[in-house]
Amino acid sequence: MNAREPAFVPTSRSARLRQMLVSNELEFMMEAHNGLSARIVREAGFKAIWGSGLAISAQFGVRDNNEASWTQVVDNLEFMADASDLPILLDGDTGYGNFNNVRRLVRKLEQRGIAGVCIEDKQFPKTNSFINGEAQPLADMDEFCGKIKAGKDSQSDENFSIVARVEALIAGWGMDEALRRAEAYRQAGADAILIHSKLSRPDEILEFAREWAGRGPLVIVPTKYYSTPTEVFREAGISTVIWANHLIRAATSAMQAVAKEIHSSETLVNVEDSIAAVNEIFRLQDADEYSEAEDRYLSSASAGSAVVLAASRGKGLEAVTEDRPKVMLPIAGKPLLRWLVDAFKKQGVNDITVVGGYRADAIDTAGIKLVVNEQHAQTGELASLACATGKLSGDTVISYGDLLFRSYILRDLVESEAAFSVVVDSSLTDAENASVRDFAWCSAGDDRGLFGNKVTLRHVSSGQDASSAIASQTPHGRWVGLLNVREAGQPRLQAVLSQLQARADFATLDMPALLNALIEAGESIEVQYVHGHWRGVNDLEDFRRAGDFAHAQAPFAANVAATDAASGAAQ
Numbered sequence: 001m002n003a004r005e006p007a008f009v010p011t012s013r014s015a016r017l018r019q020m021l022v023s024n025e026l027e028f029m030m031e032a033h034n035g036l037s038a039r040i041v042r043e044a045g046f047k048a049i050w051g052s053g054l055a056i057s058a059q060f061g062v063r064d065n066n067e068a069s070w071t072q073v074v075d076n077l078e079f080m081a082d083a084s085d086l087p088i089l090l091d092g093d094t095g096y097g098n099f100n101n102v103r104r105l106v107r108k109l110e111q112r113g114i115a116g117v118c119i120e121d122k123q124f125p126k127t128n129s130f131i132n133g134e135a136q137p138l139a140d141m142d143e144f145c146g147k148i149k150a151g152k153d154s155q156s157d158e159n160f161s162i163v164a165r166v167e168a169l170i171a172g173w174g175m176d177e178a179l180r181r182a183e184a185y186r187q188a189g190a191d192a193i194l195i196h197s198k199l200s201r202p203d204e205i206l207e208f209a210r211e212w213a214g215r216g217p218l219v220i221v222p223t224k225y226y227s228t229p230t231e232v233f234r235e236a237g238i239s240t241v242i243w244a245n246h247l248i249r250a251a252t253s254a255m256q257a258v259a260k261e262i263h264s265s266e267t268l269v270n271v272e273d274s275i276a277a278v279n280e281i282f283r284l285q286d287a288d289e290y291s292e293a294e295d296r297y298l299s300s301a302s303a304g305s306a307v308v309l310a311a312s313r314g315k316g317l318e319a320v321t322e323d324r325p326k327v328m329l330p331i332a333g334k335p336l337l338r339w340l341v342d343a344f345k346k347q348g349v350n351d352i353t354v355v356g357g358y359r360a361d362a363i364d365t366a367g368i369k370l371v372v373n374e375q376h377a378q379t380g381e382l383a384s385l386a387c388a389t390g391k392l393s394g395d396t397v398i399s400y401g402d403l404l405f406r407s408y409i410l411r412d413l414v415e416s417e418a419a420f421s422v423v424v425d426s427s428l429t430d431a432e433n434a435s436v437r438d439f440a441w442c443s444a445g446d447d448r449g450l451f452g453n454k455v456t457l458r459h460v461s462s463g464q465d466a467s468s469a470i471a472s473q474t475p476h477g478r479w480v481g482l483l484n485v486r487e488a489g490q491p492r493l494q495a496v497l498s499q500l501q502a503r504a505d506f507a508t509l510d511m512p513a514l515l516n517a518l519i520e521a522g523e524s525i526e527v528q529y530v531h532g533h534w535r536g537v538n539d540l541e542d543f544r545r546a547g548d549f550a551h552a553q554a555p556f557a558a559n560v561a562a563t564d565a566a567s568g569a570a571q
């Protein structure tokens with residue numbers, strides 16, 4: 001274990017940049033040119049960003065000649081500062097004008113959270129140092145000192161850094177001039193000197209460093225003398241190395257290769273595996289944080305999720321479910337599941353998870369998330385629900401997949417404030433047929449005169465309890481297969497579900513078993529009575545009738561068209 005105290009890391013960006021400049025360690029800055037690259041630099045482990053003038057202008061598709069206005073550069077920096085909490089040292093070219101422009105620049109950079117600016121002693125508009133450098137006029141030394149002083153005098157954060165860049169070696173004015181200017185800029189208040197060279201060997205930089213003899217932090221940009229071992233810079237006492245343009249160049253060659261490949265092959269298959277996945281882009285954009293915030297702040301988003309149980313082939317429907325599960329049976333021109341999904345979406349319930357099983361491959365996944373109960377042949381509804389436990393958070397409607405209903409039924413259900421609420425149809429009380437489950441016994445019958453009275457669920461007939469004592473009494477109706485769980489009820493639902501999961505017969509349990517277990521655990525399940533206005537599809541007869549019911553729910557125009565089509569088909 002390293003016994004050394006961890007180095008103190010100041011919290012403000014400007015203080016961190018300043019510490020890098022003055023520290024005795026060799027530090028590194030990586031170029032970024034937009035928000036995405038700024039984030040990538042941070043993730044790679046760098047401590048600071050070089051806001052390269054070359055790279056920022058290149059990503060705009062313009063030249064490194066101050067063609068982008070300084071405010072466009074500053075707007076771009078704001079995206080970078082938002083995307084990454086690293087200190088950013090802006091390559092501020094010549095300061096975009098005279099001393100007065102530098103003053104305004106410094107104030108604006110501070111306001112946008114930029115830690116420092118580097119200004120170079122050339123004339124506005126500048127040209128990149130690697131384009132005909134000798135021909136470029138240098139700034140008057142005293143005038144440039146005035147810019148540095150003006151910048152330092154206008155900063156309000158004492159840690160904001162101004163780095164003075166000496167272009168004398170680039171312009172061919174010689175070592176003495178370079179040293180003379182560096183000393184003048186240091187005395188004018190520069191926090192560091194950037195000494196630039198376009199030679200392929202580090203000789204003049206190393207000579208400069210020797211002569212400079214540690215009078216202040218030295219920053220270098222080894223783009224041209226890139227083959228120099230980094231250790232050489234360390235030994236020369238350099239403060240900071242800037243890797244000045246390598247991300248824009250990496251992006252450029254990757255984009256060129258991919259564009260060329262897609263254009264010539266007219267397909268995406270050759271590139272898919274060698275480029276970042278779309279999910280990686282989402283991750284870099286911090287899309288998860290958005291989803292969490294949506295849950296927290298967007299009432300309609302937190303209102304809506306649904307889990308639809310759609311794993312079964314359908315007893316009594318074998319003749320029509322050879323190649324698809326029950327939920328994909330066409331009802332009045334569209335699959336049963338689509339009716340249900342459309343009904344949910346209409347109520348603002350957009351996050352819909354469907355648990356498939358039998359022929360899950362045939363489920364139309366448009367607008368839904370599909371999870372599959374691989375054990376569907378040997379298990380029941382609760383095992384399917386358990387496949388979606390990750391989705392049981394926030395307000396959630398749990399629904400059978402084979403339902404059609406009038407829209408008010410779902411609207412009233414999702415508006416219920418109760419932790420748990422169910423819909424019970426009071427028109428169905430004939431429990432004679434013991435094979436039919438889902439009959440409901442409640443705290444009171446559906447007294448329509450007392451509309452609005454709170455009624456709670458006492459029991460629902462389940463495959464597990466044919467002999468239950470309550471079953472001898474006439475039920476109050478039939479549970480239609482809709483359960484609304486409010487966010488507050490979710491932990492309790494999860495707890496009861498995990499207790500049931502521990503049972504040996506869990507694989508056989510149905511949804512009524514869950515409702516009954518909730519009731520036994522002391523939960524109150526509110527009943528919303530309806531009188532008809534829904535259909536379940538449990539056999540061929542239901543399937544046939546469902547079409548008529550669905551037609552009656554369709555919008556008038558669609559209804560007319562569908563009726564026409566049906567009568568046409570009959571002829």
Ligand code: SPV
Nearest residue numbers: 052053054055091129244
């Ligand atoms: C930049 O990155 O824009 C620089 C460094 O100023 S250089 O391109 O080497 O001049």
Ligand code: MG
Nearest residue numbers: 052053054091
């Ligand atoms: Mg530049």
